Amino acid sequence: MHFIYNISINIIIIVLQPFRIFSNRVNDFFKDRASSLNIIEQKIKPNDKTIWFHVASLGEFEQIKPIVKELKSEDHKLKILISFFSPSGFQASSNYSLAERVYLPLDTKGNAKNFIKKINPNVAVFVKNDIWTNYLIELKKSEIPIFSISSKFHKSQFYFKVYGKWFFNKLKQIDYFFVQDNSSKELLNLNNIDNVSVTGDTRIDRVKEIAKEDKQFTSIERFINNDICFIAGSSWQEDYTIFLKSIIQRSNLKTIIAPHNIVDSEIRNLEKITQSLSVRYSRIDRDLDPGKKILIIDSIGSLKHLYKFADISYVGGGMGNKGLHNILEAAVFGIPIIIGKNFKGFSEAEELVKLGGVKSIKSEIEFENIFNNLMSNKTILEKMGKINKDFIYSNSGGSEKIIEALRESLM
Numbered sequence: 001m002h003f004i005y006n007i008s009i010n011i012i013i014i015v016l017q018p019f020r021i022f023s024n025r026v027n028d029f030f031k032d033r034a035s036s037l038n039i040i041e042q043k044i045k046p047n048d049k050t051i052w053f054h055v056a057s058l059g060e061f062e063q064i065k066p067i068v069k070e071l072k073s074e075d076h077k078l079k080i081l082i083s084f085f086s087p088s089g090f091q092a093s094s095n096y097s098l099a100e101r102v103y104l105p106l107d108t109k110g111n112a113k114n115f116i117k118k119i120n121p122n123v124a125v126f127v128k129n130d131i132w133t134n135y136l137i138e139l140k141k142s143e144i145p146i147f148s149i150s151s152k153f154h155k156s157q158f159y160f161k162v163y164g165k166w167f168f169n170k171l172k173q174i175d176y177f178f179v180q181d182n183s184s185k186e187l188l189n190l191n192n193i194d195n196v197s198v199t200g201d202t203r204i205d206r207v208k209e210i211a212k213e214d215k216q217f218t219s220i221e222r223f224i225n226n227d228i229c230f231i232a233g234s235s236w237q238e239d240y241t242i243f244l245k246s247i248i249q250r251s252n253l254k255t256i257i258a259p260h261n262i263v264d265s266e267i268r269n270l271e272k273i274t275q276s277l278s279v280r281y282s283r284i285d286r287d288l289d290p291g292k293k294i295l296i297i298d299s300i301g302s303l304k305h306l307y308k309f310a311d312i313s314y315v316g317g318g319m320g321n322k323g324l325h326n327i328l329e330a331a332v333f334g335i336p337i338i339i340g341k342n343f344k345g346f347s348e349a350e351e352l353v354k355l356g357g358v359k360s361i362k363s364e365i366e367f368e369n370i371f372n373n374l375m376s377n378k379t380i381l382e383k384m385g386k387i388n389k390d391f392i393y394s395n396s397g398g399s400e401k402i403i404e405a406l407r408e409s410l411m
Contacts, residue, residue, distance in 0.1 A: 001166040005133060009108055028087070036102040040081065040118045043100045049410060050079040052121040054104060056130035057086035059203070059326060061093055062304070063150055064127055066205045066399045071406060072098050078410075081119055085130060092300050107132040116142055123409040125149055126174075129157075136173040145409045148177045149402050150202045153184040154345065160191070178402050181347050199398035201348065207304070207332040208396055215305045219284045220256070223295050227254045228311050228375070233303050234260040234325035235316035237269075239340065242361065243314055244273060246368050247294075253375075256306060258297040260316060260325060267298050304329045311381070312374050314338045314367075318360070324349055327358060334389035336374055336381055338367065348391075357387030 020027040044050055051071065055061045061082065068080055080099035084090040093101055105111035112134035123145045124135075131148065139146050148171075158164035159171065168191065178199040179185050185196045230253055232243060240257075247255045259266050271278055278294040279287045281302075297303060307313060307330045318324040318340025327349055330337050341362040343349040352358040361367045374381045 002133075005166075006109055009106060013106060013108075032087070032090075033103045033105045036083070036105055037114060037118055039100065039102050040115075044079050044081060044119060046120050048079040049075070049077065050081060050119060050121045051123050051125065051406060051410070052081045052083065052119050053099075053125045053127060054083045054130060054132075054135075055085075055089060055127045057084065057089035058092045058300075059089075060127040060130065060150075061089050062206050063202045064125075066209055067149075067202065067403055067406070068098050069209075070399070070403050074407075075410075081121070088300065104132070107134045109134050109138075112138040116144070123147065123406060125406070126151075128152070131171070131174075133167065133170050136170050140173045145176075146174045147402070147405065147409075148174050148179075149199070150180055150398075151177060151184065152180045152347075153187050155187065156345075160187070176405065178398070178405070197401065199401045200395055201328070202399050202402065203326065203328050204392055204396045205399040207328045208392060210304050210329070211308070211332045213305065217302075217306070217309070219281075219288070220295070220306065220309060223279075223284060223288060223292070224254045224309055228252060229254050229256065229309050230312050230314070230371075231256045231258070231307055231310040231330075232314040233258045233307065233316065233330065235314070236260055236320060236322055238320040239314070239316040240270070240273065242319055242340070242364050242367050243338075243371075245364065246371060248274065248277060253293065255294045256297065256309070257294060258303040258306070260322070262298055262300055267296055270296050307333045307335065310335050312336050312338070312371065316340070318342045318349075327352065328392065331357065331388035332392045334385040336384035337388060338370060352388060352391055355387050355391065357384050357391065359384075 016026055020030060053064050055064065071078060072080065082099045082101050083104040084101065085104050090101060090103060105115055116138045121144055124139050125147045128150050129152065136146065159168040172193060175195065177188060177196040179196055180201045182198055185198050188196050230247060232239065235257060247253060257270060259270065267280065274294050276291060278296050279292045281295060281297045281299060284295065313330040313335050315325050315327045315330055315337055321342065324339060324343045324346045327337050327339065331352065337358045339349060339358055339360050341360055343360060349358060353360055359370050361370060
């Protein structure tokens with residue numbers, strides 16, 4: 001099976017090569033990864049004490065920030081390398097100064113061997129479920145401790161299917177799992193993996209940090225101008241059909257929409273629907289006038305800070321099959337949250353729907369009813385917000401357990 005896996009990876013690489021001529025995106029995908037080893041050679045020396053974190057994208061990067069911050073405060077000589085798979089995460093972290101950043105080379109035997117040899121980390125940490133087989137094998141050969149943090153497992157994953165058994169066996173290379181919930185621990189235990197602790201979702205510790213940051217957004221404060229504010233975060237086309245008609249009709253409401261896919265075509269589509277009512281964030285200082293009721297966020301990275309301005313929020317991804325986006329970023333500010341119908345498997349959403357801090361809707365009419373209720377009943381609005389904030393503060397602290405384990409691995 002290992003042979004078939006390696007052949008498959010190499011076939012994918014070969015097949016994609018001609019597309020580099022026609023697609024800057026594909027070309028950059030390979031070119032950026034080709035430079036990773038040179039960057040490591042310049043920034044990390046073989047005898048440095050080093051922790052390597054691998055993240056898929058921006059969300060996972062945000063999760064490890066409290067961990068990295070604490071470790072660096074204890075030992076400023078400690079080298080931390082963060083590898084990314086996704087360009088969006090890498091690009092959004094460009095100003096991050098506590099770690100070196102590279103793209104993860106594709107999971108071939110040669111790439112994995114060279115990458116691990118260059119870093120020679122004291123410990124390797126895979127965040128959530130972006131775990132690569134050849135890297136696991138090379139780390140194990142080099143007797144480097146491997147942690148999986150904030151991971152989550154469920155029976156529908158390919159690891160637990162007949163065809164995924166080989167991949168599951170490779171998970172046993174991992175020295176310790178810090179998982180998000182009891183069901184993940186029980187599933188791993190059932191499959192003879194016992195080196196597991198439940199530490200919760202480290203995103204919770206990160207959003208608590210974000211809530212304490214005093215970032216100023218004077219242009220947004222000017223846009224809201226003390227009106228009621230509705231924020232729709234990480235939204236897609238199927239989300240717009242749920243809430244846009246309702247919010248456009250309201251005269252006493254300011255709306256901030258942050259599309260998940262921030263590309264010009266998406267922004268232009270939103271502008272077409274909202275017509276003269278909207279203004280782009282990048283043009284707010286030039287184009288803002290009293291008739292603008294909708295602000296379209298056309299930059300990456302600010303949404304998590306903007307929820308503090310909201311009285312009511314909507315978090316996208318749950319109306320279609322994209323996957324529900326991060327509701328914790330809104331919950332920490334103590335505001336009601338509305339989501340779409342597809343939230344199964346997102347434990348924080350399942351729990352908060354049960355508790356009543358999050359409302360799930362299936363249609364435009366359901367959105368309208370819930371929104372009207374929140375707009376007219378301050379008691380319900382405040383109650384939902386309190387449920388969400390209490391959830392954050394009662395489930396935080398998981399990062400400290402992981403930090404302690406990393407401390408021990410560095411001794």
